[in-house]
Amino acid sequence: MRLKGKTALVTAAGQGIGQAAVLALAAEGATVWATDVNAKLLASYEGVANVKALPLDVLDKAAIGKVIDSMPAIDVLFNCAGVVHNGSALESTDADLDFAFNLNVRAQVWAIQAALPRMLKSGGGSIINMASVCSSIKGLPNRFVYGTTKAAVIGMTKCVAADFVAQGIRCNAIAPGTVDTPSLHDRINANADPEAARKAFVARQPMGRLAQAHEIVPIVVYLASDESVFATGQVFSIDGGMTI
Template sequence: MAGRLQGKRALVTASAQGIGRATVEAYAREGAQVIATDVNPARLAELEGVPGITTHVLDVLDADAIRAAADQIGAVDVLFNCAGFVHHGTILECDEDAFDFSMNLNVKAMYRMIRAFLPAMIKAGGGSIINMSSVSGSVKGIPFRFVYGTSKAAVIGLTKSVSADFLRQGIRCNCICPGTVQSPSLDDRIAAFDDPVQARKDFIARQPLGRLGTAEEIAAMAVYLAGDESAYTTGQHFIVDGGIAG
């Protein structure tokens, strides 16, 4: 079924690669007018000229830049907060700088984006906010994902709170909890291991389904949550994890 997002205006963060890019492309195929944002202008430029997609360089760690973007872009029907960072290690391997960086990017950036774009969404009559969480921390403890899991658990609380506060004003807020997904960022993390070949095998082995997820599979959930098919759905977390949570 094509045209599921016809007439909708969507903004996606971390659009240059991985799940963000797959979602931007899926939204455009379904008829949305998409504002693709990312901190990396070179990678973002690869989306320029694609029908239905415009690009906007945005650092979601920059509060002033977020406010300026919200003023410039105005109301959107869909806000997908996809930007995030995966820190590897236990609490003993997470110093305060690492903790602050992860919490700022994985949680505070969402707070800033929602706070900046929500008023115009309400004024326009409503919309759908989608936040990127993870099966790690939010649903199940995963080894060596201390601050990542902590931040992604916080995303669920943020999501439920926004949903509860604004559902009568036409705002839906949900989050997606993926398992391990093949992406350029995963490739970078695997390359950092002493034995990348074994590391990739280990990532796959922890997936009960026997394979990594694809960015397109997560984007499919993001399409559903952006569209009118999910009009009765808010305050929920959707697990797309290959069976990790069991």
């Protein structure tokens, strides 16, 4: 029970990596507040020990603050919510940029701003941000908006880490490769040829397969735990060899 006594908040917890993270954190003894904009997706947590599920729209700054203020404590924040846009710089619109920056970056900033005062008051905490290998780490075709916003997440992560490194706050990011999630399925099925689209996603993974959500979350548990007490300002790539 590496996380016994800790309380965590996870956004986008209804499915995919967020859901896998909630279950993994709870299995290690944490009390986990699992949030998602889609309340129906949270029904799967009914009866799950150590998990409190509640709806949250992370595009609502006041709602984020209200949830965090209502928690008995917050030791771990996992900013998992995000969105992927397709297209190059020439195909991206201002609306795409606005929405992606709001969800991929600003929502994380708001959660951090709400959580930090309580973490500082209690003597420390661990903030884990969802970045991506598609960011300042690696450029991928047709991911201009996504890669730009995820690069911003990495910069934000390092700045928060630098500002609070002497006050018990650790801030790190994870950078997955392509993960087999419902969100990916939706994007694949939106293509004229879904089978070809899936093959293309697999082809860019050197291991020859997509990651599973449960293969990503052990690093989340590690960063949430005291085992990572000396790690801050880092980006942990879990990408199946994309950045070798």
